[in-house]
Amino acid sequence: MRKSIFLLLVAISLSSCGEKKDKTPEGAVVIARDIVAEVIIKPDPEGDPWEIEKVAGYSGDALVDGIFRRIYDGSLTVFDYHSGEKLTPDDVKKIEEEFNGDRSKIGKLSFTEDWYYYPSSNSVQKRAKSVTFGYELYNNVGKVYAYRAAFRADLN
Numbered sequence: 001m002r003k004s005i006f007l008l009l010v011a012i013s014l015s016s017c018g019e020k021k022d023k024t025p026e027g028a029v030v031i032a033r034d035i036v037a038e039v040i041i042k043p044d045p046e047g048d049p050w051e052i053e054k055v056a057g058y059s060g061d062a063l064v065d066g067i068f069r070r071i072y073d074g075s076l077t078v079f080d081y082h083s084g085e086k087l088t089p090d091d092v093k094k095i096e097e098e099f100n101g102d103r104s105k106i107g108k109l110s111f112t113e114d115w116y117y118y119p120s121s122n123s124v125q126k127r128a129k130s131v132t133f134g135y136e137l138y139n140n141v142g143k144v145y146a147y148r149a150a151f152r153a154d155l156n
Helices: 002-017 049-054 061-072 089-098
Strands: 029-040 106-118 123-138 144-154
Touching (some): 029 123, 061 089, 061 123, 089 144, 106 144
Antiparallel strands (some): 029 106
């Protein structure tokens, strides 16, 4: 029995050795870990004016194009949003083809973030750990009714 417990403890400690532990920056207080912050980057122009105002400063083509470029040159591995399985560049190409290669149909970004509060400066810092692109899905009258998660890209 003791030997079994010992082996279990050794297995647990070895499996956690490779885990990446998020360190809290010096002087910071963690206020959120792995919080999901979603942004509709292409709100309905006939909808809530505040939603349009909130993303007036968005200019994300460099992010979107840069991530796709890195996927296709093999320097970035992305993951299926639902299963967490690695996707190949060919898998991503198939996803793009479903939307006719039109990246402008990416209407939502979903970030997984850690948030830190610095009491000494009364400031907040957010660290984005991943981003998931959401393609617009349209109803029969041409209005966006939902988003399809394309893939998750981990950020450094």
